[in-house]
Amino acid sequence: EAGVTQSPRYAVLQEGQAVSFWCDPISGHDTLYWYQQPRDQGPQLLVYFRDEAVIDNSQLPSDRFSAVRPKGTNSTLKIQSAKQGDTATYLCASSFSGGSYEQYFGPGTRLTVL
Amino acid sequence: SQWGEENLQALSIQEGEDVTMNCSYKTYTTVVHWYRQDSGRGPALIILIRSNEREKRSGRLRATLDTSSQSSSLSITAAQCEDTAVYFCATSEGADRLTFGKGTQLIIQP
Numbered sequence: 001e002a003g004v005t006q007s008p009r010y011a012v013l014q015e016g017q018a019v020s021f022w023c024d025p026i027s028g029h030d031t032l033y034w035y036q037q038p039r040d041q042g043p044q045l046l047v048y049f050r051d052e053a054v055i056d057n058s059q060l061p062s063d064r065f066s067a068v069r070p071k072g073t074n075s076t077l078k079i080q081s082a083k084q085g086d087t088a089t090y091l092c093a094s095s096f097s098g099g100s101y102e103q104y105f106g107p108g109t110r111l112t113v114l
Numbered sequence: 115s116q117w118g119e120e121n122l123q124a125l126s127i128q129e130g131e132d133v134t135m136n137c138s139y140k141t142y143t144t145v146v147h148w149y150r151q152d153s154g155r156g157p158a159l160i161i162l163i164r165s166n167e168r169e170k171r172s173g174r175l176r177a178t179l180d181t182s183s184q185s186s187s188l189s190i191t192a193a194q195c196e197d198t199a200v201y202f203c204a205t206s207e208g209a210d211r212l213t214f215g216k217g218t219q220l221i222i223q224p
Binding site for chain 1: 122145147154155156157158162202211212213216217
């Protein structure tokens with residue numbers, strides 16, 4: 001069974017540029033999460049979906065960040081006008097709400113904003 | 115002990131030794147999750163302990179949970195070089211919304 005896949009694996013931007021991250025969760029997982037992990041810190045939840053619905057986006061900087069999951073499968077996280085403080089690894093995870101508590105993480109996208 | 119505003123902690127031991135990592139949490143949780151993260155990869159769940167359990171074992175791993183002091187520990191017996199990783203504890207009120215600690219960088223020296 002394929003795990004969670006993410007692309008790109010790396011991105012380097014100048015401040016003010018936009019970037020999109022893409023996530024393909026494990027087949028059959030109805031819940032999808034986006035986390036931000038700054039260097040040498042634990043992951044911090046940004047937003048999560050159950051099917052196509054946003055359940056919690058309270059930690060998403062809404063003025064520059066957006067996330068969608070239009071068909072309840074793949075998801076895209078977009079940063080408009082990136083800032084140096086956005087430098088971090090962006091992790092996608094998925095889980096099945098009717099199963100165990102385990103979240104399965106992808107390898108992440110390492111973003112550097114210069 | 116991880117949590118709070120501290121940065122990632124580092125711990126270095128010799129192969130074959132035992133090690134314990136501690137975690138204290140501030141909010142109500144029904145489950146404590148322990149994840150390990152290898153360099154360049156996402157976190158992976160290694161053991162999970164529920165609020166009605168005091169101890170959980172899986173191979174060389176042992177997790178404990180004390181809900182009265184809001185603390186958990188992860189012990190590794192006879193550490194091996196392949197145990198080198200960053201270890202995180204995380205809490206949740208249910209299946210969603212994990213809150214991760216700062217993590218412990220564990221280095222096993224051959």
